[in-house]
Amino acid sequence: MALDRSNIPNDLSAFWMPFTANRQFKKSPRMLVSADGMFYKTADGRDILDGTAGLWCCNAGHNRPKIVEAIRKQAGELDYAPAFQMGHPVAFELASRLRDMAPDPFEHVFFTNSGSESVETALKIALAYQRAIGQGSRTRLIGRERGYHGVNFGGISVGGIVNNRKFFGSLLTGVDHLPHTHLADNAYSKGQPEHGAHLADDLERIVALHGPETIAAVIVEPMAGSTGVLLPPKGYLERLREITRKHGILLIFDEVITGFGRLGSSFAAEHFGVMPDLITCAKGLTNGVIPMGAVLATKEIHDAFMQGPEHMIELFHGYTYSGSPIASAAGIATLETYKEEGLFERAAELAPYWQEALHSLKGLPHVMDIRNMGLIGAVELEPIAGDPAKRAFSAFLDAYDKGILIRTTGDIIAMSPPLIIEKTHIDQLIGTLSDVLKKLH
Numbered sequence: 001m002a003l004d005r006s007n008i009p010n011d012l013s014a015f016w017m018p019f020t021a022n023r024q025f026k027k028s029p030r031m032l033v034s035a036d037g038m039f040y041k042t043a044d045g046r047d048i049l050d051g052t053a054g055l056w057c058c059n060a061g062h063n064r065p066k067i068v069e070a071i072r073k074q075a076g077e078l079d080y081a082p083a084f085q086m087g088h089p090v091a092f093e094l095a096s097r098l099r100d101m102a103p104d105p106f107e108h109v110f111f112t113n114s115g116s117e118s119v120e121t122a123l124k125i126a127l128a129y130q131r132a133i134g135q136g137s138r139t140r141l142i143g144r145e146r147g148y149h150g151v152n153f154g155g156i157s158v159g160g161i162v163n164n165r166k167f168f169g170s171l172l173t174g175v176d177h178l179p180h181t182h183l184a185d186n187a188y189s190k191g192q193p194e195h196g197a198h199l200a201d202d203l204e205r206i207v208a209l210h211g212p213e214t215i216a217a218v219i220v221e222p223m224a225g226s227t228g229v230l231l232p233p234k235g236y237l238e239r240l241r242e243i244t245r246k247h248g249i250l251l252i253f254d255e256v257i258t259g260f261g262r263l264g265s266s267f268a269a270e271h272f273g274v275m276p277d278l279i280t281c282a283k284g285l286t287n288g289v290i291p292m293g294a295v296l297a298t299k300e301i302h303d304a305f306m307q308g309p310e311h312m313i314e315l316f317h318g319y320t321y322s323g324s325p326i327a328s329a330a331g332i333a334t335l336e337t338y339k340e341e342g343l344f345e346r347a348a349e350l351a352p353y354w355q356e357a358l359h360s361l362k363g364l365p366h367v368m369d370i371r372n373m374g375l376i377g378a379v380e381l382e383p384i385a386g387d388p389a390k391r392a393f394s395a396f397l398d399a400y401d402k403g404i405l406i407r408t409t410g411d412i413i414a415m416s417p418p419l420i421i422e423k424t425h426i427d428q429l430i431g432t433l434s435d436v437l438k439k440l441h
């Protein structure tokens with residue numbers, strides 16, 4: 001008998017919600033029950049304009065027919081098949097399509113189930129690669145202050161968000177951090193800020209301190225999303241590439257947010273014209289519909305593992321669901337949707353309109369800074385003295401009541417709408433946010 005959900009008691013206690021103020025939520029739940037295109041529908045029947053593509057993942061918007069159909073069909077044809085010592089066609093097909101979409105040097109794809117797993121995978125590949133090429137003394141990993149690389153132990157170790165680290169013990173050893181790239185001088189810059197390329201030079205200091213022969217890899221988000229949209233200053237990523245290359249250190253771009261059109265190109269590597277050695281991605285890979293992530297590797301990295309006896313496993317790493325058939329089918333349909341609808345180009349075309357709309361909020365009460373790039377934007381608010389994050393959280397609650405979904409981190413409001421957004425939606429999103437900010441205490 002079909003489950004009648006209307007009879008389920010309204011009991012919210014069992015689900016311990018992730019990254020949520022559980023007690024606050026359960027007193028006053030914000031429940032989404034369906035979604036289509038640019039909008040969510042709430043349990044009380046209201047339409048909410050999705051200003052965040054879910055959690056930066058539904059780049060093609062919601063309920064896209066091609067993706068829904070691909071999942072239905074795949075579930076009825078091959079529900080699951082292992083990828084350890086076995087194969088199925090769908091994962092190979094998705095890997096080839098991803099390779100074709102990615103910048104040239106990236107020829108190989110390792111599948112995971114999330115951004116966090118992609119990060120762990122990339123860090124492990126970096127360490128094992130250095131060992132494979134006779135550089136086994138390179139065991140250190142360098143991250144960056146305010147970096148977000150998911151929530152697993154490797155990711156929080158190289159990450160630089162205090163609350164994601166301080167409760168969880170001593171983390172990985174042998175990790176150091178670059179300074180973040182957020183300078184007060186750059187407030188209200190549109191797109192890449194002018195100042196701060198020199199912040200990459202700090203890597204020379206770290207290299208001098210530890211010795212280059214001890215460092216395996218540097219991992220950064222080309223544009224830091226989760227920490228409140230921190231943009232790379234002009235010349236910064238280029239400098240990081242130069243220094244890592246000079247010292248035999250791998251460079252990993254964590255593109256879990258910047259991948260799949262967010263900046264108007266397939267990946268940020270292409271957008272900035274700076275090629276790392278490994279790229280992590282997730283989220284937009286399947287339009288957020290089925291959990292899936294991936295690590296893209298250059299031929300040089302991949303081929304370093306392809307030695308020794310042929311019957312031996314080359315990389316002792318993988319997940320039960322790496323490249324699972326349904327996720328792979330969702331991925332193929334997603335990449336096709338992006339391509340057929342020209343969504344990456346669309347993001348690039350809309351970016352100037354988005355930029356002007358966002359910056360029109362300058363001068364509203366408590367606004368300290370506005371930042372944007374591609375279809376990403378952030379509005380930073382002055383915190384309430386002694387009560388950090390409260391002001392932005394009230395803005396989030398009020399925005400939801402007024403029919404728009406935004407994200408907040410600390411006192412920063414972040415937005416990353418689906419790439420199918422229309423100018424009228426941008427007007428609605430920014431217009432509503434403006435009303436919210438005008439009334440904010």
Ligand code: PXG
Pocket residue numbers: 055056113114115116117119148149150151221225226227254255256257282283407409
């Ligand atoms: N790396 C980066 C750069 C990310 O942004 C992850 C890794 C981890 O991905 P998973 O799939 O394990 O969550 C992320 C995730 C937000 C927000 O609103 C950002 C993320 C996730 C949820 C919310 O800032 N980023």
